[in-house]
Amino acid sequence: MMSTVKPMTIAVIRTTGEKVFVVKLSDDGHxxxxxxxxxxxxxxxxxxxxxxxxxxxxxxxxxxxxxxAEMLLRAKYQKKLDAALGEGDEIEVTVVPxxxxxxxxx
Numbered sequence: 001m002m003s004t005v006k007p008m009t010i011a012v013i014r015t016t017g018e019k020v021f022v023v024k025l026s027d028d029g030h031x032x033x034x035x036x037x038x039x040x041x042x043x044x045x046x047x048x049x050x051x052x053x054x055x056x057x058x059x060x061x062x063x064x065x066x067x068x069a070e071m072l073l074r075a076k077y078q079k080k081l082d083a084a085l086g087e088g089d090e091i092e093v094t095v096v097p098x099x100x101x102x103x104x105x106x
Contacts, residue, residue: 004054004059005022005025005031005054005057005058005059006022006025007022007023007024007025008021008022008023009021009022009059010022010060011031011033011057011058011059011060012057012058012059012060012062012063013052013056013057014056014057014058014063014066015056017063018035019060020033020034020035020050020057021033021034021035022057023048025054029053029054029055030051030052030053030054031051031052031053031054031056031057032048032050032051033050033051033052033057034046034047034048034050035047035050
């Protein structure tokens with residue numbers, strides 16, 4: 001899957017899923033981006049100093065496609081696991097309620 005990001009568009013950082021604004025692409029393969037920065041002191045501000053390799057970014061559509069492919073792969077292996085465990089086998093799960101902090105209840 002090759003997704004080419006373009007300047008002045010929103011892209012996604014492949015490793016984190018963070019959405020960023022691509023300001024410009026350089027000839028040497030770098031993407032200059034603007035990203036929101038949240039801090040307790042300043043609230044929301046924007047960082048214009050972040051630079052990534054263009055290969056580290058993917059379009060929104062490309063990111064969605066990769067997430068769908070991952071979910072389908074997980075579903076495939078979940079079916080294999082279910083088959084290995086036996087589809088008709090019931091697994092009993094016991095839920096233990098949390099202990100109360102009130103000593104009169106315990």
